């Protein structure tokens with residue numbers, strides 16, 4: 427990788443983080459009043475992130491171009507940042523916002539006023555071309571620049587976005603649902619679990635049509651301080667494994683719903699701990715560990731939910747004999763759904779990028795998982811490794827001969843998955859020659 431590419435990827439990462447914090451800011455305003463410490467600290471973080479993006483250059487502006495389902499920067503899609511940005515994109519789309527610009531000098535207070543303006547249904551009128559400039563000025567939003575559709579150059583979104591769009595919409599809908607559920611649970615409201623089941627049903631239909639499309643989104647570096655991306659990815663992994671195991675449609679639905687909701691108890695964890703960047707102290711970890719019990723309590727209150735979801739929320743940090751937390755009074759064995767969700771949960775956590783750690787490769791994650799004391803149900807862990815493999819479906823790779831491809835299936839040999847070549851669209855297996863030669867995977871592309 428050249429020096430310039432390194433700078434680019436660091437800059438893209440900083441922009442991803444800024445966009446993600448904008449999304450979290452909108453969610454926080456669903457659960458906290460603007461004057462609370464949580465919100466005030468968050469907008470200060472956002473202002474700090476912007477300074478990092480702009481590298482303290484006083485004349486610069488970060489411009490984000492918005493299509494209906496993706497956020498772009500300088501004509502490049504920010505796929506990772508878009509995955510959880512459903513609410514931000516929807517608000518901007520409804521208001522015909524095509525470009526958002528954030529200029530150097532943006533203050534925390536300005537960010538807060540802009541987020542409040544953007545999310546307020548009674549301020550929809552402000553986004554009319556005749557009013558917008560005046561409204562931004564009257565609200566002191568000097569460092570926020572908004573271009574509406576019709577005021578900007580033609581849409582830059584090309585064929586690649588069109589190809590990603592259905593899966594992206596599905597992923598965003600799941601992340602969006604979890605963000606909304608988090609807010610509902612904070613307020614003690616009932617969750618709409620029928621929506622969760624509907625989303626899992628639609629995800630299964632997508633997987634029937636194109637098995638690797640949704641999982642390929644799970645391989646993007648999705649900045650995820652909010653953990654909803656984690657739950658979406660756990661659900662996609664669980665569905666993938668359940669399908670490979672030949673589970674019935676009804677079982678797949680129950681497994682996917684349980685996986686999607688397994689961390690709902692995190693809504694009762696204080697934001698300072700939930701959003702903490704870095705390792706938790708021993709006391710903070712003890713608080714965090716309560717999310718399993720809280721999750722089961724929240725789900726017990728819901729009507730029409732299969733009990734397997736309650737079990738998975740309660741047991742997903744327990745080993746196959748019930749070791750781990752929350753320690754039950756009497757010993758018992760978690761259900762098969764709980765055991766599968768646990769495997770997917772730990773694998774996802776190990777292979778995801780977190781602010782304080784790098785992502786492990788699947789091979790490294792399996793090594794850690796096989797060594798964990800009281801770890802996993804051995805049958806589920808073995809089946810997981812076989813069906814997810816060393817190069818999970820959706821992973822983008824480069825093979826020798828300098829061709830790029832995406833993994834579309836696993837075979838007997840975990841180093842030789844089935845691939846779709848990106849240049850020709852042909853499906854090939856690495857167990858057979860390609861263009862007259864046996865080929866190997868040279869690099870996993872991020």
Ligand SMILES: [Fe+2]
Pocket residue numbers: 688689717742743
């Ligand atoms: Fe958890």
